[in-house]
Amino acid sequence: MPKYRSDVLIIGSGTAGLALALKMAPLGKVVVLAKEKLTDTNSEMSQGGIAAVMSDEDSFESHIQDTLVAGAGLCRETVVRNYIMQAPERIQDLINWGVHFDLRNKGGEETEEIDLTREGGHSFRRILHFEDQTGFEIHRKLLARVREHSNIVLMERFNAIDLIVNKEVDATDMAPTTCVGCYALATDTGEVHTFVAKTTVLATGGAGKVYLYTSNWSGATGDGIAMAYRVGARIANLEFMQFHPTCLYHKDARNFLISEALRGEGGELINSKGEAFMKKYHPLGSLAPRDIVARSIDNEMKRAGSECVYLDMTKLDADFLKHRFPTIHNTCLQFGIDMTRQPIPVVPAAHYLCGGVVTDENGRTDIPGLWAIGETACTGLHGANRLASNSLLECLTTAHNCSEQLRKSWNSLTAIAIDPKPWSHPEESNDDEMIVITAMWEEIRRLMWNYMGIVRSNKRLERAQHRLKNILDEVKEYYSNMKIHSDILELRNIAIVADLSVECALRRKESRGIHYNIDHLDKEPAPHDTIVVRGLI
Incomplete structure (x- = not known):
């Protein structure tokens, strides 16, 4: 080794x-x-x-x-x-x-x-x-x-x-x-x-x-x-996973960000009817803090049954937009969207932890x-x-x-004098089982989106936790018995982080910042961190 x-x-x-x-x-x-x-x-x-x-x-x-x-x-x-x-x-x-x-x-x-x-x-x-x-x-x-x-x-x-x-x-x-x-x-x-x-x-x-x-x-x-x-x-x-309010909504674009700087330069969020809606949610309108903007977009989409909202930049000078936002302008063009002439379809997406x-x-x-x-x-x-x-x-x-x-x-830092024990792990693998790894990966991500998303409830969180416990047992079995592989390592890590995230959400009996639970809409009087430690959850 x-x-x-x-x-x-x-x-x-x-x-x-x-x-x-x-x-x-x-x-x-x-x-x-x-x-x-x-x-x-x-x-x-x-x-x-x-x-x-x-x-x-x-x-x-x-x-x-x-x-x-x-x-x-x-x-x-x-x-x-x-x-x-x-x-x-x-x-x-x-x-x-x-x-x-x-x-x-x-x-x-x-x-x-x-x-x-x-x-x-x-x-x-x-x-x-x-x-x-x-x-x-x-x-x-x-x-x-x-x-x-x-x-x-x-x-x-x-x-x-x-x-x-x-x-x-x-x-x-x-x-x-x-x-x-x-x-x-x-x-x-x-x-x-x-x-x-x-x-x-x-x-x-x-x-x-x-x-x-x-x-x-x-x-x-x-x-x-x-x-x-x-x-x-x-x-x-x-x-507290922050959902960025504006990612490009297109069937072929899964993770392209539409920077908040566009709203900073005067971009306006509009709904499917072409109505600017952010002022009714916050006095700063489209420049409100991200948690508020993301929830507002989520609410507008659910209220109208629409798949996205839009960011309208068409009132700004076209040359300015091309010079200030060349990457966004060119990427949107690749998907048939000219931001200088038409609003950009956007949706929230998980962005920053x-x-x-x-x-x-x-x-x-x-x-x-x-x-x-x-x-x-x-x-x-x-x-x-x-x-x-x-x-x-x-x-x-x-x-x-x-x-x-x-x-x-x-000067006081010291390295260990002897080597760690050799890495030990099974060397045999069953390639047919890799499809199960992919399936569990997708299940975790979809579960987190549906049950631990922008708006949460106790029932959704409890269902997510129950399913994640079963997934963690399955992941542990695969990790322990299969030859090491990047897909298994990443699955092991997202399963743990997903489970800890749901545990933190269940412990927080309030809505604060990014975390919004319809069963606990008020803030608790004393702000506190939600801390988890191995063996103590």
């Missing part, structure tokens, strides 16, 4: 993982594992931008309050303040790494001033962007810098299986559970490799693929959350040696509902804070 040793092991190659790699590389060897290609991440698909106070008209306090309001009482204010106050410095990091943002245009000429747009829930224009592919621009520039660094080893197509803890290295070790690395499947060869490190960081992104309809990339299966749960880390607030592995503001988990950053972590920034474009910001701030803490303790 191949073995690799490093100072820092980062599982995940998105913005958070790459930013941390760049910050830690001057101190020692960093290994970055990518589940598929290095570019297969949610980060690359992020369109809208990154939020930061960059204008004299804006203020840190305004951004903080907007974040707290969107989070519906569940944000940790100290974390919110920490991240938002350092946002301009993290923007400067990006610029230093070569990232370009669109510049403001005055009188037909480009200035040196960064252009700022506005998105739902924001009081001011504070979203920096690069056309409508901000995440792609950030990720490609970070990746280029990472490739140049001799201390960073990039390993593609390594699917992490499980974290390794000290007890698996030495059964007589009486110290508390400590993470020392992970086992990972090399999907090209089918061989399992061992990765040992002084520090292991989960940067595995979200879990949108737990749902039938999602804006996420195909590998967003909650792997880091499931792995952390299996070694005893606390997991929190998985009931506000819960995750419980960490402090620096990404530190309950398990010594294990950290979590970016969407994988539940830091307290987002609370019960993420404010638009705070996600890329969190990737950068958690990576920075984590790097600062690791720097302070660098």
Whole structure:
């Protein structure tokens, strides 16, 4: 079994993982594992931008309050303040790494001033962007810098299986559970490799693929959350899966996002009758927080019996739309939709997980040696509902804070002296059974969409929980008796995350933020996190 040793092991190659790699590389060897290609991440698909106070008209306090309001009482204010106050410095990091943002245009000429747009829930224009592919621009520039660094080893197509803890290295070790690395499947060869490190960081992104309809990339299966749960880390607030209000509705487009920035520039949501409807749900209209917009769209669709609503951009200048949103404009054209002349059909889809592995503001988990950053972590920034474009910001701030803490303790970090026990698993497989794996995968995702979607009820949640318990037993049997395969690993993880999400939803006897239960419409007096721990649910 191949073995690799490093100072820092980062599982995940998105913005958070790459930013941390760049910050830690001057101190020692960093290994970055990518589940598929290095570019297969949610980060690359992020369109809208990154939020930061960059204008004299804006203020840190305004951004903080907007974040707290969107989070519906569940944000940790100290974390919110920490991240938002350092946002301009993290923007400067990006610029230093070569990232370009669109510049403001005055009188037909480009200035040196960064252009700022506005998105739902924001009081001011504070979203920096690069056309409508901000995440792609950030990720490609970070990746280029990472490739140049001799201390960073990039390993593609390594699917992490499980974290390794000290007890698996030495059964007589009486110290508390400590993470020392992970086992990972090399999907090209089918061989399992061992990765040992002084520090292991989960940067595995979200879990949108737990749902039938999602804006996420195909590998967003909650792997880091499931792995952390299996070694005893606390997991929190998985009931808060944010549904993006506007994904393209077309039979051949399953996960193309229609950025909130279109509404920030004046786009209007209309129903099947052509009526603008958002003002009757919220005074901010189409720029209301995402949870409200998603529920409003869901209600309009159910009330009219329609399959979608529409985003109308036709009142805006056609040349402006083509220049500001080239990717969205061209993609819509591929599906026969000219956004400059006709409204875009849209529906909500699972987009961003506000819960995750419980960490402090620096990404530190309950398990010594294990950290979590970016969407994988539940830091307290987002609370019960993420404010638009705070996600890329969190990737950068958690990576920075984590790097600062690791720097302070660098000389005290030690690696284990002996190797973990060899990976042991059945080598025989029955290819005919893979069709059952696919069927269970689809069943979980459809079940979550129907029973754990935008609007929930106790009965639906209880039915989902009952079925998921049976599925988990089936998954355990397949995992234990079949040769290891990426499809089985992902099925195992989405089954666990789905089950924990439903458990969190059942424990929350209220409606708050993204979580909306028709049997508990009021908020409880005291906001609280929903925390689950292995063996205690």
